[in-house]
Amino acid sequence: MTGKIALVTGGTRGIGRAIAERLLRDGANVWLSGRAADTVSATVEALAAAHGDDRVGGSAGSVARREHVQDMVDRCVARFGKLDIAVANAGIESGAHFLEIEDDDWDEVIATNLKGVFLTTQIAAREMTSSGGRIVVISSTNAFFMESHIASYNASKAGCVALMRTAALELARYGITVNAVGPGLVRTEMTEGLVRDAEHGPRYLEGIPAGRFGTPEDVAAAVAYLASDDAGWVTGHHLIVDGGQTIGVELPLDATSRQT
Numbered sequence: 001m002t003g004k005i006a007l008v009t010g011g012t013r014g015i016g017r018a019i020a021e022r023l024l025r026d027g028a029n030v031w032l033s034g035r036a037a038d039t040v041s042a043t044v045e046a047l048a049a050a051h052g053d054d055r056v057g058g059s060a061g062s063v064a065r066r067e068h069v070q071d072m073v074d075r076c077v078a079r080f081g082k083l084d085i086a087v088a089n090a091g092i093e094s095g096a097h098f099l100e101i102e103d104d105d106w107d108e109v110i111a112t113n114l115k116g117v118f119l120t121t122q123i124a125a126r127e128m129t130s131s132g133g134r135i136v137v138i139s140s141t142n143a144f145f146m147e148s149h150i151a152s153y154n155a156s157k158a159g160c161v162a163l164m165r166t167a168a169l170e171l172a173r174y175g176i177t178v179n180a181v182g183p184g185l186v187r188t189e190m191t192e193g194l195v196r197d198a199e200h201g202p203r204y205l206e207g208i209p210a211g212r213f214g215t216p217e218d219v220a221a222a223v224a225y226l227a228s229d230d231a232g233w234v235t236g237h238h239l240i241v242d243g244g245q246t247i248g249v250e251l252p253l254d255a256t257s258r259q260t
Ligand SMILES: NC(=O)c1ccc[n+]([C@@H]2O[C@H](COP(=O)([O-])OP(=O)(O)OC[C@H]3O[C@@H](n4cnc5c(N)ncnc54)[C@H](OP(=O)(O)O)[C@@H]3O)[C@@H](O)[C@H]2O)c1
Pocket: 009, 010, 011, 012, 013, 014, 015, 016, 033, 034, 035, 036, 039, 061, 062, 063, 064, 089, 090, 091, 092, 112, 116, 138, 139, 140, 141, 182, 183, 184, 185, 186, 187, 188, 189, 190, 191
């Protein structure tokens, strides 16, 4: 990754921060974003202290707004000279029973998770048309493995995969690959409530064959591969990182034995 320039949206905590740290460790310079300006500054400061002042920058704003995404890409290119890798990671979740979903909540999730990914992908790709690049979308197993009470989230993530695959088709001729990483349940601020829930946390864990929740670093490792030179002929792929949760259902051996 040495000499590569990467953009990570939602890079101030959780999965996005782990991706920023991984790409920095692998040698890339990183521009990150988030809505909260103080958190962006604090994250940039912390990562710069660990990896070098000249290797990290950031800007605050919502990925749902074209002006912010354009400004973020412009500032990244002004600071580092180019853009090689864009990771569309920023995302939110809003829970409600299907019958109770309000328009504002629906709109905010779709604006962040789907329009935000569209804007990040389009604006980053425009910057990459002459020299090629790597775009990685953070989708979710929720793109195809539905969980109740988060219909807007499920729909946004399924949309992300369709968007990613269409962009991959149209951008391949420019040397731009577009892929997605679909995590299962990863311990972050977004999921801490469920993980810590005395009843539902352990029950959820039973459905993960690998026997543990994911870590942000598990996701960052998959992103690092898709963002690398090694993945040059991989495009339009949805790489699932879920400890086996969505493979299928385990049955007890005695329930599968041949009956005589
Ligand atoms: N955790 C999981 O189990 C899991 C599983 C599958 C997929 N994912 C996906 O992975 C991504 C990261 O999730 P996470 O668990 O790391 O979440 P998180 O801990 O809540 O972090 C979300 C990050 O996105 C930023 N963000 C949120 N809305 C934004 C917006 N409109 N514009 C710019 N930045 C915004 C947040 O900063 P601000 O709040 O300051 O804006 C923060 O940096 C999301 O797309 C999520 O859907 C997570």
